[in-house]
Each structure stands twice: as C-alpha cells, then as structure tokens.
Amino acid sequence: MGAIEGQAVLLNAPGEDxxxxxxxxxxxxxxEVRVKIAASGVCHTDLTVKNLKGMGMTFPIVLGHEGAGHVVDVGEGVTHLAPGDPVVLAYRAPCEQCPACRRGDPRHCYVALRPAQRIKRKxxxxxxxxxxxxxxxxTYTxxxxKAAIKMPQNMPLDKACLIACGVVxxxxxxxxxxxITPGSRVAVIGCGGVGLSVIQGAKxxxxxxxxxxxINTTKLQWAQQFGATDVVNANDGDPVAQVRALTEDGYDGGVEYAYEATGIPKCIEQAVKMLAYGGCATTIGLPAATDAVTLNLGxxxxxVYWNKAAIHVxxxxDTLPSNDFPLLAQLYLQGRLNLDxxxxxxxxxxxxxxxxxxxxxxxxIRSVIKL
Ligand SMILES: NC(=O)c1ccc[n+]([C@@H]2O[C@H](COP(=O)([O-])OP(=O)(O)OC[C@H]3O[C@@H](n4cnc5c(N)ncnc54)[C@H](O)[C@@H]3O)[C@@H](O)[C@H]2O)c1
Ligand SMILES: [Zn+2]
Ligand SMILES: [Zn+2]
Known part of the structure; x- marks a missing residue:
C-alpha cells in the first residue's frame, strides 16, 4: 500500500508546545502492523514527556500512548491479525527474550517489543x-x-483506549x-485516571x-462514585494522620495497601507511613531523574523496619496485555468496570x-481524542 499521509501531534524540540x-x-x-487510530486518551505521562524535554527520546516525538484503532495492514509473518481488526495498543508487550520472559514471567519483562521508526514528519x-x-x-501509527491486542467487536474503541494505560x-x-487480599484496607493517593482505576481494582x-x-474536592467526589468508602483531602492536614484516624483499630490504624498515583515524591513517603504493620506501598507515579524519597527506618x-513496610513499583x-486487555474489556462489557x-x-x-x-x-479525569 506504501506510505499513508496523516497528521500527528508532535513535540518538535525540547521546551516547545x-x-x-x-x-x-x-x-x-x-x-509489525499499521493501525488507523480511532481514539486516544491523554495521560499525564504525555505531559511529563513534554515537561521533561523528551525524556531521552530523539525529536520529533509523536505523543500519545493510550490508543485504540483498526488494523490497516499487517507486515510479513503476521498471522494473528487482519485488516479491520479492532485493537488496543500495548506499550509493554513482552519481548520473549529477556531473562524474565525466558523464565516464564513475562509480566516482569525487562524491555518491550518495538517497531522500527516508520513515521516521518512530512x-x-x-x-x-x-x-x-x-x-x-x-491518525495512523x-x-x-504483538503490541496490538484484538478487542471484542462490541467494545467501543473510545472507551477501550483507556485500557491501554490508565486503567490497566x-x-x-x-x-x-x-x-489485594479480600477484606483489606486500602489508601489511594492521587485520584486521576490512574488512581480512580486503582480504586476500581480495589473494589x-x-x-x-x-x-x-x-487535594481536589471534585476528584474526591468522583472517587466515591468509583468505589471509595472514605475520602481525605490532603489540604486539610497531614493525610497520614487522617488515614490512620480513619483506620483506627486499637493498633494505631493504617492500611494493608497504599497506592501512590501522583508522581510526587512526598506522596510516596506518605504512602509508606500510612501502612499498618506488614503492609505494602506501591508507587505508580512517574518520577523525574533527580526525584528521591527519604524513608525513616527506625x-x-x-x-520501614519496625513497621515491616514493603515497597513495590x-x-x-505489570500487565500481560494479551491476557489483561481482553479481560478488562470483558469487565467493562459486563458492567463491572466503569470506563464511561x-x-x-x-x-x-x-x-x-x-x-x-x-x-x-x-x-x-481523562480527555479522549476521537478521530
Ligand atoms: N507506572 C506507570 O506505569 C504509569 C502509568 C500511567 C501513568 N503513570 C503516572 O501516574 C501518575 C498519575 O497519572 P494520571 O494520568 O492519573 O494523572 P492525573 O494528573 O490525572 O492525576 C493526578 C492526581 O493527583 C492529584 N494530586 C496532586 N497533588 C497531590 C497531593 N499532594 N496529594 C494527593 N493527590 C494529589 C491530582 O489532583 C490528580 O487528581 C503520573 O505521574 C503518570 O505519569 C504511571
Ligand atoms: Zn500513560
Ligand atoms: Zn522480556
């Protein structure tokens, strides 16, 4: 078919819009596959790529990584997809070669499958x-x-795109x-697209x-609609003390699981301090190269030592897209996952x-680009 003309949102140089x-x-x-994009969510990571001057990528850079569309054509050797198939694009499709993949643990793949550079500024x-x-x-990418994951025909792509990053x-x-062990207490710091998806997962x-x-009251109202049982406004005083008060159980309170979804280092420190004995804090937000946290041990x-706190990244x-994307689409179609x-x-x-x-x-929560 040859090259297709299209349009894309580019970062042309560091510091530019x-x-x-x-x-x-x-x-x-x-x-490889060429895909006609139908919809793409705008994730905070796209803004971070702009703010951090490309994060090491060479310019120009096509923004966006939360997309869904239809297969236009497939390259040599591709048999599992055909033109017209609806797909969601995965940015962490396992490489099948690294030590994690070789030991049968593709969720912890070190790298991800990538295409050759096929997009040119006209x-x-x-x-x-x-x-x-x-x-x-x-319009096309x-x-x-293996990073193009087929969707059920009845899955609307302007919702399916959200699965690709924020929701997964x-x-x-x-x-x-x-x-999460059923019956646990959970705190979620940051209720944007990612944090609200943590809340849905916890539910x-x-x-x-x-x-x-x-810190935003509207976000906290939405959080309740998505399944939060309690809300804490971090502007109303130390969120650690507020969470501990809400979970007071005769042992100083605290949650078994705290998830940070802000990209702000102090929120990771708060997540760790919110834990009950033996709990686990999970950091999700994207750090800048110089970001650091200070964790008290004693x-x-x-x-961290006496409270036996664990930290996960x-x-x-930790997605296996070929399994997880269809599962999440199914949960949406069953009315158990709210993407609308x-x-x-x-x-x-x-x-x-x-x-x-x-x-x-x-x-x-999310702006969705519809094409
Ligand atoms: N680890 C990953 O794989 C991965 C994937 C997607 C996004 N991210 C990162 O996750 C983070 C969240 O992404 P998003 O798209 O949901 O962003 P978002 O901008 O939609 O949401 C961030 C939320 O944090 C809240 N917030 C800001 N300061 C706060 C504070 N001091 N205390 C509590 N809440 C505060 C904001 O009000 C907002 O609701 C970003 O850093 C993004 O880059 C990481
Ligand atoms: Zn993202
Ligand atoms: Zn791998």
Whole structure:
C-alpha cells in the first residue's frame, strides 16, 4: 500500500508546545502492523514527556500512548491479525527474550517489543520517535504486531483506549503488582485516571475500606462514585494522620495497601507511613531523574523496619496485555468496570495543549481524542 499521509501531534524540540503536523506513515515491516487510530486518551505521562524535554527520546516525538484503532495492514509473518481488526495498543508487550520472559514471567519483562521508526514528519522527512513505542496522537501509527491486542467487536474503541494505560495500570496495580487480599484496607493517593482505576481494582478485589486521598474536592467526589468508602483531602492536614484516624483499630490504624498515583515524591513517603504493620506501598507515579524519597527506618510506629513496610513499583500494572486487555474489556462489557465516567472530555487532535493545561489546573479525569 506504501506510505499513508496523516497528521500527528508532535513535540518538535525540547521546551516547545506540541503541534499538529502532517506526517507520512510507512508500510509495516515484518512482525509489525499499521493501525488507523480511532481514539486516544491523554495521560499525564504525555505531559511529563513534554515537561521533561523528551525524556531521552530523539525529536520529533509523536505523543500519545493510550490508543485504540483498526488494523490497516499487517507486515510479513503476521498471522494473528487482519485488516479491520479492532485493537488496543500495548506499550509493554513482552519481548520473549529477556531473562524474565525466558523464565516464564513475562509480566516482569525487562524491555518491550518495538517497531522500527516508520513515521516521518512530512515537511522534511525527519524520522519520529513514538512515546512508549506507540504514538497514538496520530491518525495512523505502526506498532509491533504483538503490541496490538484484538478487542471484542462490541467494545467501543473510545472507551477501550483507556485500557491501554490508565486503567490497566491502576487495576493491574491491584491485580498483579500488589494483589489485594479480600477484606483489606486500602489508601489511594492521587485520584486521576490512574488512581480512580486503582480504586476500581480495589473494589473488584473486595477491599473492606478504600480511602481516596487527593487535594481536589471534585476528584474526591468522583472517587466515591468509583468505589471509595472514605475520602481525605490532603489540604486539610497531614493525610497520614487522617488515614490512620480513619483506620483506627486499637493498633494505631493504617492500611494493608497504599497506592501512590501522583508522581510526587512526598506522596510516596506518605504512602509508606500510612501502612499498618506488614503492609505494602506501591508507587505508580512517574518520577523525574533527580526525584528521591527519604524513608525513616527506625521509628517504632511508622519506620520501614519496625513497621515491616514493603515497597513495590508498578509499571503499567505489570500487565500481560494479551491476557489483561481482553479481560478488562470483558469487565467493562459486563458492567463491572466503569470506563464511561472516566471520559471527561471528547476532543480533537488540535486540543492536546488545552487538555494538558486542563489536566494541571482543572478537574478532569481523562480527555479522549476521537478521530
Ligand atoms: N507506572 C506507570 O506505569 C504509569 C502509568 C500511567 C501513568 N503513570 C503516572 O501516574 C501518575 C498519575 O497519572 P494520571 O494520568 O492519573 O494523572 P492525573 O494528573 O490525572 O492525576 C493526578 C492526581 O493527583 C492529584 N494530586 C496532586 N497533588 C497531590 C497531593 N499532594 N496529594 C494527593 N493527590 C494529589 C491530582 O489532583 C490528580 O487528581 C503520573 O505521574 C503518570 O505519569 C504511571
Ligand atoms: Zn500513560
Ligand atoms: Zn522480556
């Protein structure tokens, strides 16, 4: 079929705003698929890539990594997908080669399958990088064929796209990274797209108490709609003390599981201090290269040593996309996973900068670009 003309939201240089540009998208190579994007969520990580000046990727960069669409054509050797198939794009499709994959633990794959660079900026032919190997703020993209996960025909793609990052990360944090024992107490710090998905996962896992922590009252109201049993506004005083008071049980309170979904180092410290004895804090937010946390070891009440606190790191919900994406779609179709209420705005490719601004200043869960 040859190259297809399209448009994509590009970061052209460090410090610049994202702009819509004409692009050329080459045919998929062996083991790749070309996808016509139908919808893409705007995740905080896209904004972080902009704010952190590309995070090591070469410019120009096609933004977006929470996308769904239809297969246009498949490269040599691809037999599990055909043109027209509805797919959600996975940025952590296991490589099948690394030590984790070889020992049969693909959820902890060290790397992820990536396509060759097939997107060019039309005006000068510059080869584009794709955020997290996806690049979904685009009319077309090319991904590794194993990163394109087929959806049921009745799954709406403007909801399915959310599975690709925010939902699989948040729900996956509670299913895979740090599975919740039924009847546990859970705190979730940060109630954006990821944190609200943690809350949904905690509810599906039959947590007894789900305490939502945020600084935005609207987010806290939404958190209750998604399953939070209690809310804590971190602007109303130390969130650690508030969570401990809400969980007072004669042993100083605390939660068995705390999930941080803000990307703010002090919130990771808070998550650790919220734990009951033997609890586990899971950090999800994306750090900058110089971010660091200070953890007390020896405090008898909240020190990591005496409180026997564990810390896990969540990468995309430790997902195995070929298993998890269809599962999450099924939960949505059964009415057990709420994706509809996560879409606060439906926008176009022209609105990405406005969506970034609203993410930082307004009360929105997800803006979804519909093409
Ligand atoms: N680890 C992963 O695989 C992965 C995947 C997706 C996103 N992320 C990261 O997760 C984080 C959350 O992503 P998102 O898309 O949900 O972002 P978001 O901007 O939608 O949500 C962040 C939330 O944190 C709240 N917040 C800000 N300061 C706070 C504070 N001091 N205390 C409590 N809450 C506070 C905000 O009000 C907002 O509701 C980002 O850092 C993102 O880059 C990581
Ligand atoms: Zn994301
Ligand atoms: Zn691997």
């Amino acid at each position: 994202a702009v819509l540009e004409d692009i050329l998208v080459d045919s998929p190579g062996p083991g 005006r000068d032919g510059a080869l584009c990088s794709q955020v997290l190997r996806c690049g979904t703020f685009s 090319v991904v590794h064929a 990360t948040g729900v996956g944090a509670t299913f895979n990274t740090t599975p 599906l896992a039959n947590a007894r108490q789900i305490i939502a922590v945020d 405090d008898m009440a909240t020190g 969540c990468h995309a919900g 209420s996560m879409v606060s705005r439906v926008i176009s490719l022209n609105d990405v900068e406005a969506a970034f601004h609203e993410m930082e200043t307004g009360a929105i």
